Amino acid sequence: MITERTRVCIVGGGPAGVMLGLLLARGGIDVIVLEKHADFFRDFRGDTVHPSTLNVIDQLGLRAEFDAIPHAPLHTLDAVIDGVRVHAIDFGSLPAPNRFVTLMPQWDLLDMLAGAARRHPTFRLLMGADVTGTITEGGRIVGVEAQTSDGALRVEADLTIGADGRGSTVRNSLGLVAVEYGVPIDVAWFRIPRPVDPLPDTLIWGSPTAMLVTIPRPGYLQCGMLIPKGSFDSIRAVGIEGFRARIAAAAPRLAGVARELASFEDVKLLSVQIDRLRRWWRPGALCIGDAAHAMSPIFGVGINYAVQDAVAAANLLIPVLNHPAAPPAAIDRALGALQRRRALPTALMQRIQRIAHGVIGSGGGLHLLHNPPTRRERMVMRVAIPTARPILARIVGYGFRPERIRSGARP
Template sequence: MSAVEETDVLIVGGGPAGALLGFLLARRGIGVIVVEKQTSLERDFRGETVAAPSVVTLRRLGFGPALDAHGFLRTEGVTMRMEGRRVMHVDYRRFALGEVPVDIPQPALIAMFSDAAAEFPTFEYRFGTSFTGLLRDGDAVTGARLRRRDGSTSEVRARLVVGADGRFSKVRHAAGITADVQHMARDFLSFKLPRPADWGLQAELVVDRDRHLVVLPTFPDFLRVGHNLPKRGLGALRAAGFEPFKAGIMALDPRLAPVVAEHLNSWDDTSFLEIFTAEVPEWTRDGLVLIGDASHTCTPILGQGVNLAIQDAVVIAPVIADALSTAGPVPAAAFTGFVTERRRHKAHVTSFQRLQEKALATGSTPGVLLRRARYRLLDALPLKYRIFGGVLNAPHGIDPADLAVAAGGSRPGLGV
């Protein structure tokens, strides 16, 4: 017999979206249980870049002191090199936002949210607890079935279940919502290297015909390098051998050759990322809403996934608080405005990412020449700051109630 519990909101998935939303709801006195299937935050490597608008948001919510206490790297700009020549540079410090993207390990970011939330008696973050199915009353979702690592099961009844369980969301699947998955032409293999002392704090995109490296300064003293490979090309790459792979990286960017030679030792040092975008036609049911990667998955270009997750949490928190003021499961209609607003932001990001990926996948000589000319032209125009700013710095709103609490400095755990 499963144990049965009750709460206002059950959040499935303790990633950036779920953990931040849990904090924002608990701070409003709402009962929240966040369940996370991993047993600790030191999970698989995840994205570490937090885009500038989310840095602004986190500071406005009161997380500035926690961010500063942990430490992070500021990414000052992005430089593109094509076939050995520098073709474009965007200086992030020229945007009027007052913040640049920062690099901080995702476990540390999530711990900031859940540690702050743990100060509220209505909040609980449960590790090692997996979602296994939805509870329903007619068409409405009324809670979820859970299983712990020790095999014990339970049911949590909630007025709202939030699916924040990432790109392969089981909540989404259980709700009968099918994602439209669009595979990109290429996938990614990534690895970390010590950052050479003279590397600087620029992100770099190093392109040679249809091969490229994304090189990101990573906290505290690493570079994160992503290398594209053809779709389903991992087997062939591995079959060709590790040394040729290594030699290919060194040839693409000779500046990396010494650290690659010394520190990239086997396939175990690399991790594979399948690149796709996923459009999700419906984000809601009565009693259920999807946020973060579960509702929209983007590619790693310009590090927007965490940004979208954070913005989802910030925008939806007041909507949930309002909707809970009436009895029963939160109706799907309560989220109409949220879905419209967040879809617009996400569509903007993914359409830019698709354009960029298409340009990078070009391998023919005329295509490569045209691409280089286009990026050079763009580099010469102030328009580049409008184009990049539109994607990197998309506006977002924070509910004044969230700001008021932060400004009041009454929250424990954040040092404000």
């Protein structure tokens, strides 16, 4: 077995893990990130980069690099409900310069952050390292064991971070318990070509029988069909023709391109869940991001919450870890402080997501408006939506308690 030694071992190279690795290395801390996959190229993790994350990228001085990667800024988030276009959220009311959400494939974002981290000599990223459990000595977590293509690996660390997503091995190994909130939907994930006729960017399409999310990516639309939880097999049994009809029912303007969806081989099932750990840490170990709180895709805030956890963790940990003789109790105090700081913003956002799930129901369809809207609906759209728009822009754009990087880069 190969043994490595580091100050901080981060399990998981998703947005939480890579961002925390970058921030710690930038602060002069020795850090190893272990990622079980050989690359970042996975399709199912969401693409939204919100103003809160853009602000962090600006603070890191990475804006020029970020802007050089193809991405699609959205200044408003539009929904088309029963054929009626609703400008539900307008980020124009946020402070400059980041008055938009942008859609960038997550692998590009992670590649950029990992590239920036590698420029710091204290950063190491080991791809293809599948962590199997934590190591405990004297009641304290002192590292992890992993499997790699070169055999077994042991990483010893003063602090272990579980940033390994909602099926977290670290969370399970620590015996941390989550409160689970039932979610009535799953998502069927697929891509279709963009229609030849230019189409205004639209995030959500809803009709009384179907709901579809469309994410514009270069050359195609990444789509998520909301379906009742556990119904994928029965939808598949109806056949691809029925599924194409479902796409057309949600978004009639996509009926033509939906024919390009050849078979269910091209449709993946993504299970949606919301949960939150009661306790995010044990002596010597902490969970952040989805490992601490699985987020629903509603409002696409999961990546941004993972990044906010990473920024808050770095702010609290760097001053402690920079003292070589910091006692374990000082590290653990920072872990408790991280949970106290991030638990409430997370609980509030998950509460809003659960309210939204209540509106969506089981994903079978949405009947909020008539087409044309009734007088009462027009009144609501004229008064309520403009009032809610800037509030929603803030909540979706920043989440609750947005974080700023407080530590400078170590030369």
